[in-house]
Amino acid sequence: MPDPILALHGLDAFYGDFQALYGVDMTVEEGEILAIIGANGAGKTTLLRSISGLIRNAPEQILYRGEAIGAGRPDVIATAGIAMVPEGRQLFPSLSVEENLMIGGRTGRAGPWNLSSIYKLFPILDERRHQASTSLSGGQQQMVAIGRALMSNPDIILFDEISLGLAPVIIKDIYAALPNIVGAGMTALIVEQDISKALSVSARVYCLQEGRVSLEGRSQQVSREEISRAYFGAS
Amino acid sequence: MEWVNAVVQGTLLGGLYALFAAGLSLIFGVMRLVNIAHGDLIVLSAYLGLTTTVALGVHPLLALVLVLPVMALFGYVLQRVLLNQTLGQDILPPLLVTFGLSVIIQNALLETYTADPQKMDAGALETASVSVGPLALGVLPLLTFGIAIVVIAGLQFIFYRTALGRAFRATSDNQEVAQLMGLNKAHIFGLAMALALAVTAIAGVLLGIRTSFDPSIGGARLIFGFEAVIIGGLGNLWGTLIGGILLGVSQTVGAAISPGFQLLAGHITFLVILALRPNGLFPRISG
Numbered sequence: 001m002p003d004p005i006l007a008l009h010g011l012d013a014f015y016g017d018f019q020a021l022y023g024v025d026m027t028v029e030e031g032e033i034l035a036i037i038g039a040n041g042a043g044k045t046t047l048l049r050s051i052s053g054l055i056r057n058a059p060e061q062i063l064y065r066g067e068a069i070g071a072g073r074p075d076v077i078a079t080a081g082i083a084m085v086p087e088g089r090q091l092f093p094s095l096s097v098e099e100n101l102m103i104g105g106r107t108g109r110a111g112p113w114n115l116s117s118i119y120k121l122f123p124i125l126d127e128r129r130h131q132a133s134t135s136l137s138g139g140q141q142q143m144v145a146i147g148r149a150l151m152s153n154p155d156i157i158l159f160d161e162i163s164l165g166l167a168p169v170i171i172k173d174i175y176a177a178l179p180n181i182v183g184a185g186m187t188a189l190i191v192e193q194d195i196s197k198a199l200s201v202s203a204r205v206y207c208l209q210e211g212r213v214s215l216e217g218r219s220q221q222v223s224r225e226e227i228s229r230a231y232f233g234a235s
Numbered sequence: 236m237e238w239v240n241a242v243v244q245g246t247l248l249g250g251l252y253a254l255f256a257a258g259l260s261l262i263f264g265v266m267r268l269v270n271i272a273h274g275d276l277i278v279l280s281a282y283l284g285l286t287t288t289v290a291l292g293v294h295p296l297l298a299l300v301l302v303l304p305v306m307a308l309f310g311y312v313l314q315r316v317l318l319n320q321t322l323g324q325d326i327l328p329p330l331l332v333t334f335g336l337s338v339i340i341q342n343a344l345l346e347t348y349t350a351d352p353q354k355m356d357a358g359a360l361e362t363a364s365v366s367v368g369p370l371a372l373g374v375l376p377l378l379t380f381g382i383a384i385v386v387i388a389g390l391q392f393i394f395y396r397t398a399l400g401r402a403f404r405a406t407s408d409n410q411e412v413a414q415l416m417g418l419n420k421a422h423i424f425g426l427a428m429a430l431a432l433a434v435t436a437i438a439g440v441l442l443g444i445r446t447s448f449d450p451s452i453g454g455a456r457l458i459f460g461f462e463a464v465i466i467g468g469l470g471n472l473w474g475t476l477i478g479g480i481l482l483g484v485s486q487t488v489g490a491a492i493s494p495g496f497q498l499l500a501g502h503i504t505f506l507v508i509l510a511l512r513p514n515g516l517f518p519r520i521s522g
Contacts, residue, residue: 052415074414084415092408095401103405106398107417152417 005030005187006051006156007063011070013043013050013211020046022211028156033178033188035202035219037195039231042208044191045087048158051189052084053077064156079107083154087161087191089145091133098129100144104151111153112184118147121180139170146174146181156187163194175201195227209233237491240370245487247372249480250380251445254438255460256467256475257387258431264470265403265427266322268329272337274457276432279340280306280439281448282348285355295355295444303436310432314425322424337453344450352447361444379441383479386434387472393430394472403427462505468515477516481508 006028013021021043028034038044049055051062053074062070069077078084083104091100101118119126122143128136133144142162149157163171171194178201182188192198199205199219207215207230215222215230259273270276280302287298317336321328363374394400406413406423414420442448442456459482467478482501489500508516 054411054415073419074411075417075419078415078417086412086415090409090412092405092412094404094408099401099404102398103401103413103416103418106402148416 003066004028004063005065006189008047008051009061009063011047011050011057011061013046013055013057015046015055020211021050024208024211024213026206026213026216028187028189030155030187031185032204033182033190033202035198035205036189036191036208037193037198037205037227037231038208038214041210043211044208045160046211047208048084048160048189048191051077051156052082052158078152078154079109081109081152081155082158083149083152083156084158085142085145085149085160085162087164089138089141091141091144091148093132093134095133096130097125097133097136097144100133101125101147101151104148107152109153113150113153115151118150121150121177122147138166139173142166142170142174146177150181154186156189157182159188159190159192161191161193163192163197171197207231236369238488241487241491242484243370243372244376245484246480247376247380247483248487249463249476249483250376250383251438251441251479252459252463252482253383253476253479254379254386254434254441255456256463256479257383257390257472258434258438259457259460260464260467260470260472260475261390261434262427262431263464265407266424267326267407268318268322269326269333270431271330271333271457272340272453273333273435273460274453274455275337275340275344276306276435276453277439277442277456277460278448278450278453279344280432280436281355281443282344282353283436284440284443285348285353288355294360295357295440296360298355299437299440302440303433306436306439307429307433310428310430310435311425313432314428315421318428319421319424341450341453348450350449350451352449353443354447355440355443357444375441375445379445382437382441383476386437387476390430390434391472399426459501462501465515466505466508468518470519471515471517474515474517474519 004027008024008026011021011024012019036044036047046055050057053072057070059068059071064080092103095103101115124140125143125147133141162174175197190198190202202219205217205219205222206213207227209230215226255277259270262268262270283302283305284295284298287301288295318329321332360375364371365374394403402418402423406418406420410420463478463482464475466481467474481504485504486497486501490497
């Protein structure tokens with residue numbers, strides 16, 4: 001087996017004095033789609049924030065291509081090839097749709113994604129390119145957020161609750177586009193409330209419970225009982 | 236005719252106030268930093284201009300070739316070394332630190348240049364005027380006003396047409412996500428302060444040609460700048476120019492009513508606008 005592209009070793013994460021993650025171990029192979037599920041407050045978002053550098057951790061607890069990035073700055077980690085689609089989209093309201101995408105391309109990394117390939121993936125954004133990003137519908141905003149992350153041609157893309165607050169039909173569209181997005185050898189970590197969605201798109205799944213890994217397995221093989229036990233801690 | 240003259244002279248004076256305000260507006264817009272030392276940095280620029288003029292025997296406007304990059308570099312270093320450490324959820328530390336910086340700059344200027352009023356010698360430019368109908372317009376105020384328009388147009392261009400401006404706006408909108416896009420917040424803030432102090436350099440040198448100055452006048456320049464920003468509306472650079480003009484016109488019209496009424500008239504205008512439109516006339520961002 002090749003070296004994992006991303007490895008967490010006993011990751012502890014804190015918000016001030018509050019500890020949100022306890023000794024999380026995780027390995028991610030290059031090109032795989034990994035789902036992370038768990039109840040609210042289980043530490044899913046904290047996990048993504050730690051990987052992306054928004055929370056500083058002990059350096060050796062997060063290895064990216066063998067390099068310790070646990071204490072790295074978010075902009076350095078982004079430039080190294082880890083992009084995030086943040087929860088709630090968080091577009092830049094004073095920037096137009098196209099400017100939001102261009103900001104994503106600032107890392108200057110080479111790859112298949114640029115303005116024209118993003119517009120090909122989401123044609124509606126081409127029509128709306130000069131509008132304020134806040135004038136778009138929720139689903140379109142999510143497309144901008146995904147496009148913005150892709151523009152940096154990342155090796156790993158982190159999706160934080162991409163279906164949150166969107167209509168089911170929109171969620172279906174976005175998940176339908178997912179294979180095109182991660183098809184090109186990109187690695188994806190998907191944090192998702194919708195467990196069946198998460199399991200259907202991913203190869204492997206981790207479940208977090210109160211800051212600890214409570215289940216790890218192949219998405220097609222874990223049973224409902226295992227998941228509900230891992231989710232709620234019932235024995 | 237006296238009133239028309241007051242309004243025209245006040246408008247031109249407003250150009251200088253807009254230059255005081257532009258740097259203040261820029262750094263507040265990008266990093267929500269209220270720089271109490273801004274007025275003293277204007278005065279520091281005037282002194283740097285004076286020293287350059289005296290040492291090299293050049294015209295004050297030519298001294299800008301040196302003063303502008305020096306102030307910009309000073310701004311970058313100041314931001315990276317000191318001010319970035321004060322920024323966070325709490326708004327008090329940057330206020331206290333820039334207040335301290337204000338005191339330090341004033342006292343350093345006092346030590347270096349004494350408390351005696353100084354003035355830069357700009358030769359014929361100081362007294363030259365052109366006649367427009369019955370009005371005599373000073374060339375220096377006209378030039379100042381023109382520079383203010385060029386500076387604001389330039390800042391506007393940087394903000395809305397360049398990659399740096401996109402980075403400024405994105406960082407201003409959401410610092411966390413901007414970092415996720417690979418933007419180094421500390422560096423972006425440093426560049427914003429560099430740009431702000433480059434404008435401050437222009438404002439300071441023009442101030443030093445127009446009037447005599449001493450180390451203690453920074454506070455009043457800060458107030459004029461603040462008032463122009465607030466009148467015009469936060470985050471709107473053209474609004475800041477309008478704010479500067481309204482403040483300038485209020486002062487000159489006030490002075491035409493009674494010489495002692497000049498400054499008070501400006502403050503009253505400011506307070507009235509603050510009471511009626513707390514976000515200013517043309518707000519673009521909310522506090």
